Amino acid sequence: MTAAGRPQRDGLSIGAVLEQLRGDFPDVTISKIRFLESEGLVRPGRTPSGYRQFVDADVERLRFVLSAQRDHYLPLKVIKEQLDAADRGAEPVAPGGTPLRAPRKLVSLGGSGSTAAAAHEGPDRARSGMPTADDFAAGRDVRLTQEDLLAEAGVDAAMLTELEQYGLVRPGAAGFYDPDAVLVARTVKAMTEFGIEPRHLRAFRASADREVGLLEQIVAPVYRHRDADARARADELVRELAALSVTLHTLLVKAGIRGVTGG
Numbered sequence: 001m002t003a004a005g006r007p008q009r010d011g012l013s014i015g016a017v018l019e020q021l022r023g024d025f026p027d028v029t030i031s032k033i034r035f036l037e038s039e040g041l042v043r044p045g046r047t048p049s050g051y052r053q054f055v056d057a058d059v060e061r062l063r064f065v066l067s068a069q070r071d072h073y074l075p076l077k078v079i080k081e082q083l084d085a086a087d088r089g090a091e092p093v094a095p096g097g098t099p100l101r102a103p104r105k106l107v108s109l110g111g112s113g114s115t116a117a118a119a120h121e122g123p124d125r126a127r128s129g130m131p132t133a134d135d136f137a138a139g140r141d142v143r144l145t146q147e148d149l150l151a152e153a154g155v156d157a158a159m160l161t162e163l164e165q166y167g168l169v170r171p172g173a174a175g176f177y178d179p180d181a182v183l184v185a186r187t188v189k190a191m192t193e194f195g196i197e198p199r200h201l202r203a204f205r206a207s208a209d210r211e212v213g214l215l216e217q218i219v220a221p222v223y224r225h226r227d228a229d230a231r232a233r234a235d236e237l238v239r240e241l242a243a244l245s246v247t248l249h250t251l252l253v254k255a256g257i258r259g260v261t262g263g
Helices: 014-022 030-038 056-072 076-087 114-121 146-153 157-165 179-192 198-223 230-261
Strands: none
Touching (some): 030 230, 179 198
16 A cells, blocks of 8 residues: 655546446445545645646555445444554554455456455445435425325325424425325335334334434534535535444344344
């Protein structure tokens, strides 16, 4: 693992770096790269006009960070310690002593050699059906009336009243709903076919609120930074954490169900 690169003539823009990384790390975004820079994990040079200028060593460093997060679930603090050790000439290792190496460019799963690539790629939330950070990105600002929601979700006004009573669906300040409210209503309607009523689902709302509260505590200090990129970094961070939170919840439920079914 090489040390962080220094500016060089004709370096790569952040967009060019993103294109290089996207093949192996489809979840990576420009905001993510900026966040990793703000945490000291990569230190690109700057042009006289202030634009970031990456070199090959920076890209290698980013691959190492993203691979360590995805394949070994290492926190950024540990990854930074590993990088600092590598800068001093030591070989970075994962917990348990497994050597950590910057990943080589993997063959696309759709192309030749995909079996070998998949064997080394490690867990991938996108391919496993788990949510990714992009699933929590702000979508188009679609505003639905109550009539729109009832028609789209296939529920009646009485059920919508219950959904709102137990906090499962919440209209915005102007009284409109978003597309996620439609999905919630449809999901609850499906659950009612098994004898589950909206009042039984209050624990889901409370659990979600607790998770959101925890994530808010983590990202609030980043939002308070005064630099221009602070909001973008915080938005990226909260999306990453949300994806991990939902993934963890899903895996814990799966483990619990195996206990119920004896599987």
